[in-house]
Amino acid sequence: MHDRTISRRALLTATAVAAAAVCATALPAHAVPGPIPSRRYPDRLRRLVSRMSLEEKVGQLFVMRVYGHSATDPDRADADANLAEIGVRTAAELISTYHVGGIIYFAWAHNTRDPHQIAALSRGIQRAALAQRTPVPLLISTDQEHGAVARIGKPATLLPGAMALGAARSPDEARESARIAGAELAAMGINQNYAPDADVNVNPANPVIGVRSFGADPQAVAGLVTAQIRGYRSAGVATAAKHFPGHGDTTDDSHYALPTIHHTREQWTELDAPPFRAAIAAGAASIMTAHIVVPALDPSEDPATLSHPIVTGVLREQLGYDGVVITDALDMKGVRQKYGDDRVPVLALKAGVDQLLNPPDLRLARDAVLAAVRSGELTERRIEESVLRILALKDRLGLFRDPCPPRGSVDRTVGTPAHLAAADRIAEATTTLLVNERRLLPLSRSRERNLLVVGAEAASPSGTTGPPVTVLATALTELGFTVTALATGTAPTAARIDEAVAGARGKDAVVVATYNVTAASAQRTLVSALAATGVPVVTLAVRNPYDIAQLSGVTASLAAYSWTDVEVRAAARVVAGRARPRGRLPVPVRRADDPARVLYPMGHGLTY
Numbered sequence: 001m002h003d004r005t006i007s008r009r010a011l012l013t014a015t016a017v018a019a020a021a022v023c024a025t026a027l028p029a030h031a032v033p034g035p036i037p038s039r040r041y042p043d044r045l046r047r048l049v050s051r052m053s054l055e056e057k058v059g060q061l062f063v064m065r066v067y068g069h070s071a072t073d074p075d076r077a078d079a080d081a082n083l084a085e086i087g088v089r090t091a092a093e094l095i096s097t098y099h100v101g102g103i104i105y106f107a108w109a110h111n112t113r114d115p116h117q118i119a120a121l122s123r124g125i126q127r128a129a130l131a132q133r134t135p136v137p138l139l140i141s142t143d144q145e146h147g148a149v150a151r152i153g154k155p156a157t158l159l160p161g162a163m164a165l166g167a168a169r170s171p172d173e174a175r176e177s178a179r180i181a182g183a184e185l186a187a188m189g190i191n192q193n194y195a196p197d198a199d200v201n202v203n204p205a206n207p208v209i210g211v212r213s214f215g216a217d218p219q220a221v222a223g224l225v226t227a228q229i230r231g232y233r234s235a236g237v238a239t240a241a242k243h244f245p246g247h248g249d250t251t252d253d254s255h256y257a258l259p260t261i262h263h264t265r266e267q268w269t270e271l272d273a274p275p276f277r278a279a280i281a282a283g284a285a286s287i288m289t290a291h292i293v294v295p296a297l298d299p300s301e302d303p304a305t306l307s308h309p310i311v312t313g314v315l316r317e318q319l320g321y322d323g324v325v326i327t328d329a330l331d332m333k334g335v336r337q338k339y340g341d342d343r344v345p346v347l348a349l350k351a352g353v354d355q356l357l358n359p360p361d362l363r364l365a366r367d368a369v370l371a372a373v374r375s376g377e378l379t380e381r382r383i384e385e386s387v388l389r390i391l392a393l394k395d396r397l398g399l400f401r402d403p404c405p406p407r408g409s410v411d412r413t414v415g416t417p418a419h420l421a422a423a424d425r426i427a428e429a430t431t432t433l434l435v436n437e438r439r440l441l442p443l444s445r446s447r448e449r450n451l452l453v454v455g456a457e458a459a460s461p462s463g464t465t466g467p468p469v470t471v472l473a474t475a476l477t478e479l480g481f482t483v484t485a486l487a488t489g490t491a492p493t494a495a496r497i498d499e500a501v502a503g504a505r506g507k508d509a510v511v512v513a514t515y516n517v518t519a520a521s522a523q524r525t526l527v528s529a530l531a532a533t534g535v536p537v538v539t540l541a542v543r544n545p546y547d548i549a550q551l552s553g554v555t556a557s558l559a560a561y562s563w564t565d566v567e568v569r570a571a572a573r574v575v576a577g578r579a580r581p582r583g584r585l586p587v588p589v590r591r592a593d594d595p596a597r598v599l600y601p602m603g604h605g606l607t608y
Contacts (some may be wrong), residue, residue, distance in 0.1 A: 013524070022509045037200040047527070049384055057380070058369050059099025060387045063141060063326070063347070063357045066091045069117050069137035071124025077112055089122070092128035099132060101295020101390050102139035104358060105151060105190065107463055112142070113150045115188050115414040116285070119405050124236035126403040128536060133446040137403035138392055139238070141192040144185060147562040148211050148543065153464025154518055154565075155415035156184050156315070158448035159423045162224070164430035165495045166215035166586030167605070173426045174214075178231025180419050185237050187409035189399050192238040194288060196228040198275035199248035201587060202566070204308055204546045211543055211561050215586025216248075217604060218271050222278035229282040240399060241279035243328060244315060245297060245304055246272030250430040254291040254334030258303060265296045284395055286313065286324035287351065290332030293515045303335050305348055311354035325387050326355035349378055356384035363584060378522050427570035432583030435557040438581050440509070440536050442577025442608060444479045447539035448536070455499045455513030456542065457487040458563050468513050468542050468563040475572035476511070480555050490515050501529050509536045509555075511575065517547040519592060527551050543583060549592040549599050559583070581607050 049057065051308045067081040068074025069093040074082070079089040088094045103125055105111035112118055122140055129138045134354070142151045147161010151420060159181055165174045179198070185193055201213035208464065214224040225241060232239045242253075245261075245268065246365035252259035263271060279287065289305040298309040305311075305327045314320050327348050328335070335344055345365040349372075372378040375495050394400065413419075433441065443451070453476065457467040465471070473485035486503055488496045504510050509532050517523045531537045531553025538556040541547040545559035560571040573579040584605035591597045 001297065005530070011139040014253065024378055041388050041392055042395065044138065044563060045309050045395060048134070048136070048391065049387055050232075052387070054370065054373060054383075056099045056134050056378065057383050057387050058366060058373070059424045060101035060390055061099065061137065061354065061356050061369070061383070062100045062359070062362065063102035063104055063139065063355050063365065064094060064098070064100050064362055065104055065106060065109055065358050066094050066111075069110050069113050069121060071121055071128055075110070088125060088420060089123050091097065095125070095506045096129045096132060098362060099134075100138070101136070102141055102355065105140065105142040106137070107151050108452065109301055110447060115152075115156055115184075115410045118152065118188040118190070119410050121539045123404045126189070129403070136391070137392060137399035137525050139192045140190050141194060142185070142190055142317070143194045144181060144190075145195045145197060147213055147564065147567075148461055150564070152188070153460065153462025156183070157415050157419040157423050158462065158465060158564050160427050160430050160560050160567055160568050161202075161211055162214045163211040163586055164567060164583070165214070165224055165558070166220065167254070167583035168426065168429040169220070169584060169586070170603045171223050171430065173429060174227040175231040177297045177426055178228040178420065179234050180422060182232040182235025182237035184414045184419070187405050187413035189405040190237070191403075192240065192285070193232060194240040194242060195232075196225050196241060197243070198225045198241040198272055198279055199243060199246055200275060201248040202271065203251065204248045204544070204587070205251045206248065207251065207585065209247050209250075213248055216588060217586065218274040220586065221313040222274040225275045226282040229279060231284065233446060236397065238285035238393060239288040240288045240326060241276060241284045242288035242289050243292070243478065244276055245290065245292075245294055245310055246276070247290045247292055248272065250292065254328070255332045256305070256334075258291065258293060258334045258337045260293040260301075261293070263294070263296060266295060273343070275499065276315075280319055280321050284323060285396075286355070287321060288328050289328050291328055291332055302338065302347075305335050305353065306339070306344065308351045310351070316352055322389075324354045324393050325352060327353055327357045329358040330356060331358055331360040334577055336360075341365065345369050346372045346378065349386065354389050376502070423566045424570065426577045427566045428573065429581045430561060430567065430572045431574045431579070431581050432559040432585055433556070433574070433581035433608075434545075434559060434585070434589070434600055434604065436556060436606050436608070437555045439608070440556045440564060441538065441575060443538075443575055444577075445511060449482055450498070450506070450508045451476060451481050452482045452486065452503050452507045453483055453513070454486045454488045454503075454509045454510065454526070454530075455540075456515035456543065456563075458490065458515050461564060465565040466563060466568075468568050471565050471568045472511065472540070472572055475574060479572065480579060481576070488526055490521075490523065492522050497522070497526050497529050500526060503528055504535045507535055511538045511540060513540050513542050513563070514547045514551070515543050517540075517550040519550060521550065524550055528553055538575065540575075542568065545587065546589050549589050559585070576606075
């Protein structure tokens with residue numbers, strides 16, 4: 001008892017010193033090696049775990065959202081939202097009450113206003129973490145995949161997304177893209193990115209993955225996943241390869257339903273497994289599970305997140321992964337359909353998961369895990385296994401030395417001219433030319449000077465770019481064309497289509513930005529009506545590259561794979577001949593009238 005008292009006094013003293021000194025020094029980014037085998041955890045981490053109460057250990061398993069731009073002084077509306085959803089008012093109170101091991105940033109939670117604010121929020125969170133009875137720094141994470149999923153926008157650098165990089169087919173560019181992304185995240189105090197996406201997108205109707213995947217070739221995806229993990233590691237940021245065991249062949253979105261993957265075990269081994277094997281070999285700091293059913297891997301039809309045969313049997317034992325396993329968000333419908341919110345976290349831990357991401361009710365989830373330990377359903381040793389994995393990751397990131405971004409790192413790193421120029425250069429290699437009848441492209445300023453630009457105005461992934469029709473029109477104007485812009489939307493009305501047709505008269509060409517065109521989409525009607533005018537029509541798919549299969553009468557067609565400014569501007573340079581189209585389809589485009597037949601194969605791409 002006497003030794004225990006001395007130990008606690010020493011710990012409290014160390015906590016006070018650490019809290020006073022935290023963020024006072026500027027340390028360089030730390031390389032992040034792969035996961036540490038459990039038998040090699042440093043003794044100091046084991047001693048740290050031995051000092052923790054059960055509540056503190058269980059808290060380390062949770063990664064939670066919190067509203068507000070500040071750790072201690074959020075806006076009143078954000079404090080009220082925290083109180084309603086979590087029972088606390090601030091991030092600092094969240095940490096002191098629940099001892100969470102991580103916090104995830106979202107734009108909608110007002111965590112990501114601008115880079116300086118983000119860095120200050122990260123410092124405040126880490127100060128609160130080190131002011132606890134047992135000081136443990138936090139993993140601060142976000143989903144900054146780039147392309148279709150980006151929580152942080154300008155003035156941070158926005159880079160091409162996964163499928164665009166798949167079209168470029170350059171591991172070097174993929175690695176450089178991740179290095180830049182990681183360096184900017186680290187400068188803002190974000191030490192874990194839920195990327196790269198390791199799903200192999202073989203289903204054009206996939207509503208949740210699509211361009212978030214590098215493509216449909218398992219080996220190509222594996223190579224780019226490896227490159228990105230290495231890029232993030234060089235920047236000192238942990239990765240989370242996702243969504244295990246593979247979310248690439250589904251017609252359901254796990255945010256709203258529980259999808260089933262019908263691959264046989266042999267198909268899974270050949271198609272879905274290679275990118276995850278590559279991620280493990282590359283030293284992935286963590287792997288994120290999917291809320292999907294894979295009967296070939298677990299006939300119980302439990303979601304993979306809650307499946308012992310999948311998480312422990314396949315990921316841990318068959319693939320040999322001993323790093324951190326994190327759930328996809330636990331507020332998604334896919335994981336909540338079969339079991340209640342009190343059972344989900346317990347079953348995930350029993351399956352072999354370490355981190356529980358964003359439960360809808362944190363108190364309920366935390367109390368359920370505590371009750372499971374006290375009843376014997378979960379052992380405290382099982383909890384400690386996960387805590388040690390999490391602490392080991394934090395240790396390898398250098399967070400126990402200084403968890404905060406160095407002072408001045410935002411100005412030195414985020415959105416620098418060198419990073420922005422690199423993003424433009426990388427994007428130019430991704431634009432894919434699918435159709436070029438009569439060699440219409442590149443457009444000539446003397447022959448096709450007067451242009452009409454119409455199309456979809458999809459909301460920016462980060463809320464800071466676009467709208468794409470305006471960006472495209474502006475870019476073409478800057479390249480010497482006379483441009484009229486008309487936003488027609490993703491579901492243009494008959495009146496808007498008539499307006500576009502009228503606007504096309506007298507123009508030398510029309511450029512149409514399309515966004516996920518389906519058989520029933522009014523975008524098809526728009527393109528057909530414009531083509532019927534006799535004016536050459538150029539379509540630019542600003543999300544999935546499958547749009548061309550639904551369109552007729554076009555003279556030229558390109559794929560940009562995203563509607564963020566960097567990719568739209570790159571496509572404009574290709575249209576204007578300031579850059580050559582170098583991208584190649586990373587997925588096949590199948591015929592709309594006969595999906596068994598391929599319209600444009602993987603690897604297709606024209607140039608000039």
